[in-house]
Amino acid sequence: MLSFLFRRLIAMVLTIWAVSFVAFAIIQLPPGDYLTSYMASLSAAGDRINPETIAALRERYGLDDPYVIQYFKWIGGIVQGDFGESFEWKAPVTDLIWGRLGNSILLEGLAILVMWLVALPIGIYAAVRKYSLGDYLATIGGFIGLAIPNFLFALVLMYLWYVYFGQTLGGLFSPDLEGSPWNLERILDFLAHAWAPVLVLATAGTAQLIRVMRANLLDELTKPYVVTARSKGLPEWRAILKYPVRVALNPLVSTIGWLLPTLVSSSVVVSVVMNLPTAGPLLLKSLTTQDMYLAGAIIMLLGILTVIGTLISDLILAWIDPRIRYGGR
Structure with missing residues (x-):
């Protein structure tokens, strides 16, 4: 290792x-x-x-x-x-990007967490209960999530929230806590504002992960080692979770490397629409004005995030799949 x-x-x-x-x-x-x-x-x-x-x-x-x-x-x-x-x-x-990049990483990190927590159980259920009502609902929801652009979903959500609740959705902090240090009050205020952009950013990714998990698990459920585990009397939940689910996770884990930079780049328009103090609008502004040091720094940091994410995904893959660990021997 x-x-x-x-x-x-x-x-x-x-x-x-x-x-x-x-x-x-x-x-x-x-x-x-x-x-x-x-x-x-x-x-x-x-x-x-x-x-x-x-x-x-x-x-x-x-x-x-x-x-x-x-x-x-x-x-x-x-x-x-x-x-x-x-x-x-x-x-x-450095004074311009660290705060905004930190907001981006925190926001997109929460979006990735929501994507995995929602997509994995739904994808497993859709594969195990193939062609059931739940599978059809997951499929329809997945197609809708992939078809609707994030910025359009953000506009609709902001409109409905204002019409029915009389409040505007936008920003990540209240005006009086915008520049204050992190404490319990600011964390709670962040969570009260962040749920909307996290929901918007996680929608398309969740729909994609559901489809990938369902397809991978369907391939594994028909393989001989699953049939053998069932024939030996292993409980159904254990026969599914311990073996085929673990193998089906490989393609999902390998996407960790590009998930965060993809979310950052896809959140540029969403950040502009929802007035989010993230790195996306700053990158867009620097590119239009050819501010090379600012744009180059943000692009390079996004590349570093991709490399670090790829390293993390490689380590997780080596941990869950011994074939990768010992592949070179």
């Missing part, structure tokens, strides 16, 4: 370096840079552009340097804990 973990850690470091290089390259792909967008916005507003100021900003941020030099300056600062300064906000990137 230790050698398995060591190989994964080496691959993780190399992957993170590759992600940083690609992330910085993606920000450089559009023509122009932040100052180009800034000058265009000034011209549209009828303001006068001072060439000396633009030249000074280019020299300050090193925008005229070759791509490789800009990259190594950026990655060298990140190694020291400095993600650079945001052009748009005129503030250090």
Whole structure:
């Protein structure tokens, strides 16, 4: 197990370096840079552009340097804990992203937890009671959940909540607790606001996991080892949960690596609609203004989350399936 973990850690470091290089390259792909967008916005507003100021900003941020030099300056600062300064906000990137990224991780983590807690029992029931009324209801619910866009569900939920309860759904905290430190009152306030975005974000993922769990378990229930376990008098619940369910979990566990970044990226529009202080709207704003240090930092951190999630899924797979642990021997 230790050698398995060591190989994964080496691959993780190399992957993170590759992600940083690609992330910085993606920000450089559009023509122009932040100052180009800034000058265009000034011209549209009828303001006068001072060439000396633009030249000074280019020299300050090193925008005229070759791509490789800009990259190594950026990655060298990140190694020291400095993600650079945001052009748009005129503030250090670390001060801008940590709070919002923490809100994103907390919100999407709760969404993943809800997805698994709801999808697994429903998927198991739908497979064991194939073609029953519950199976048909789960199938219909799954198709509806996959078909409805998250932002549309958010708009409908906000409208219905306002019509029937006279309250608006939006934000993650009350105004008086927005910047306060974490304590019991703020945690309860967060939970009172977070249920709506968690419900919206978890809907499509839950529907997908139900379908995957049902299909995987149906394949396992007809295999000879399940028939043998039943013929030996093993209780039905144990014959299902101990063997086929454990094997059917493999494809679901392998999706942990991309679930969190997928939720973060899919929550961009939902965060804008529901006014959520998460990383999604900040990433969207930085991309439209070509704020390369801010956008690159968020994209890189999302890549790191993917790599860490993949490592976690690999370790869980090796734990629940000995074939993976000993596959190289």
